[in-house]
Amino acid sequence: MIEFRGVSKRFPDGTLAVDDFSFVLPSNKATVFVGSSGSGKTTLLRMINRMEDPTSGQVLIDGQDVGGLDRVKLRRSIGYVLQASGLLPHRQVLDNVTTVPRLNGVPRRKAREDALTLLDTVGLGRSLADRYPDQLSGGQQQRVGVARALASDPNILLMDEPFGAVDPIVRAELQVELNRLQRELGKTTVFVTHDIDEAFTIADQVVIFREGGIIAQAGTPAEILANPADDFVATFIGADKGKRTLHLQQRDGDDGVVLVVDGDGRPAGILSDQDATAP
Ligand code: ADP
Ligand code: MG
Numbered sequence: 001m002i003e004f005r006g007v008s009k010r011f012p013d014g015t016l017a018v019d020d021f022s023f024v025l026p027s028n029k030a031t032v033f034v035g036s037s038g039s040g041k042t043t044l045l046r047m048i049n050r051m052e053d054p055t056s057g058q059v060l061i062d063g064q065d066v067g068g069l070d071r072v073k074l075r076r077s078i079g080y081v082l083q084a085s086g087l088l089p090h091r092q093v094l095d096n097v098t099t100v101p102r103l104n105g106v107p108r109r110k111a112r113e114d115a116l117t118l119l120d121t122v123g124l125g126r127s128l129a130d131r132y133p134d135q136l137s138g139g140q141q142q143r144v145g146v147a148r149a150l151a152s153d154p155n156i157l158l159m160d161e162p163f164g165a166v167d168p169i170v171r172a173e174l175q176v177e178l179n180r181l182q183r184e185l186g187k188t189t190v191f192v193t194h195d196i197d198e199a200f201t202i203a204d205q206v207v208i209f210r211e212g213g214i215i216a217q218a219g220t221p222a223e224i225l226a227n228p229a230d231d232f233v234a235t236f237i238g239a240d241k242g243k244r245t246l247h248l249q250q251r252d253g254d255d256g257v258v259l260v261v262d263g264d265g266r267p268a269g270i271l272s273d274q275d276a277t278a279p
Pocket of ligand 1: 015016017035037039040041
C-alpha cells in the first residue's frame with residue numbers, strides 16, 4: 001500500500017506543483033493518475049521513489065515513511081518505466097535488463113537467465129537479447145524498459161507515460177499486454193498518462209487531476225463513467241460529446257467487465273449485469 005499524507009511540493013522557483021494531496025493506493029492493483037499536462041502527476045510519482053521529496057507531508061510505503069529510507073536502495077527496489085525507455089544505448093538488451101540485479105549483487109549468470117525469462121514475460125523474443133536499443137522498434141524498446149523495471153522483482157512499478165511515444169496501434173497492443181502482466185504479476189502499479197482512454201483500459205482505480213495535484217474524481221473506471229463528479233470530469237472523459245456509435249467490448253484481462261465503446265474506440269460506459277451506464 002502506498003499512502004500520500006497531506007503531501008505538497010513547491011519547487012525552488014515558487015511553482016506549487018502539488019497542493020496537500022492525500023490518497024491511498026492499494027497493493028497489487030493498478031492505479032492510474034490522469035490529467036492534463038502540468039497537473040502534478042509526474043511530481044507525485046517521483047515522490048514515491050524519492051526522485052523528489054515533498055516540501056511537506058509524507059509518502060508511506062506499507063506504513064513506512066520513504067523519507068527515512070535510503071534513496072539508492074529505495075530506487076533500486078522500485079521499478080520505473082519512462083516514456084523514452086531510458087535504455088543505455090551502448091549496451092545490449094540483455095545487459096540493460098540485468099543492470100539493476102547486478103548492482104544488487106545477483107551473480108551474472110543468474111541475472112542473465114532471469115533476464116531471458118523476463119524477455120518472454122514481456123512478449124519479446126529471446127533472439128533480441130543481443131541487439132542494441134537503436135536496433136529495436138519503439139514498441140520493442142518500451143517492452144525492454146518494462147522488463148528492466150521488473151528485473152529486481154519489485155513490489156511497486158511506476159510508469160510515467162510509458163507508451164506516449166509509440167504509434168496508436170502498437171500503443172493499444174502494449175496496453176493489452178500490460179493488462180495481462182498486471183493480472184499475472186499483481187504488482188502495485190502507478191501509471192501516469194494524459195490519455196483518459198488509456199487510463200480506463202489499464203486501471204483498477206483512476207485518479208483524475210486538476211492543476212496542483214487536486215483530485216477532480218477518484219474511483220473505478222465504471223464508477224467514473226457512470227457518474228462523473230462534475231462538468232470538468234464529464235468534459236475530460238468525453239461524456240459530453242454528442243452522437244456516438246456505441247458497441248460493446250470485453251475489457252482485456254478483466255473478468256466480466258464489458259465496456260461500451262464508441263465509434264472511435266473510446267470507452268463510453270460500463271455494462272454491468274443489471275444495466276448499461278452509457279451516457
Ligand atoms: P504533469 O506530469 O502532470 O505534466 P508535473 O508534475 O511534471 O506535471 O509538473 C507539475 C507542475 O510543476 C508544472 O507546473 C511544472 O511546470 C512544475 N514543475 C515540474 N518540475 C519542476 C521543476 N523541477 N522546477 C520547477 N517547476 C517544476
Ligand atoms: Mg508528467
